[in-house]
Amino acid sequence: MISVLIVDDEQLVREALKLLLKDASGVKVIGEAETGEMALASAREKRPNVILLDVHLPDFSGLYISQKLLRQYPETKVIILTSEKNKTFSRRLLEVGVHGYLTKEAEQEELIQAIKEVQKGKRIISPKIASQLAISKMTSQVSGVLDSISDREMEILLMMVRGVPTETIAQKLHLSPKTVSTYRVAIFKKLNVKNDAELILLGMRQGLLQE
Secondary structure, X not given: OEEEEEEOOOHHHHHHHHHHHOOOOOEEEXXXXXXXXHHHHHHHHHOOOEEEEOOEOOOOEHHHHHHHHHHHOOOOEEEEEEOOOOHHHHXXXXXXXXXEEEEOOOOHHHHHHHHHHHHOOOOEEOHHHHHHHHHHHHHOOOHHHHOOOOHHHHHHHHHHOOOOXXXXXXXXXXXXXXXXXXXXXXXXXXXXOOOHHHHHHHHHHOOOOOO
16 A cells, blocks of 8 residues: 655645545555645654655745655655646756656546556656656756756745745754855855845746746
């Protein structure tokens, strides 16, 4: 039996996923979480085989939580299940090693099959995401601007464009405010922006505020 943990901040989405998986042969939902903090705690307590993880959570992004889960529980498979359309962010998640990437438009059978396939050690990417990434790679229109940004900088950037204060970012990522400020300066320099307004505008153009 493949045990599954559902992580999404929307209760309706969690309920819908539980309903989709209720009668799936060989699959059992053993828990749910609505924040990144709760996801880490549930993963530690329940040790699920597979985690269905939304990209945007109230406290942390899917990028940060994915990295934490993959590092702390290498035997657990992580499937991103989201409506996120940003190609660069999708590529980042795949680069950190998530085992599956599906859109929330995935059909019931596609979701169940993905859970079973990643448990076997395979990597599953929805055709829509794969197509977007292929087009992005060919045109290089999206990835160029953000390619110089490290994973840690991307994590901070995602919060900066949403107006999260430096002190809050520091608390969430367990860093000092001074360290976050240093990252801010580096991000501004790499992206060639002079202030928060320009950064937010760039974030909108790059699709970082789509959800």
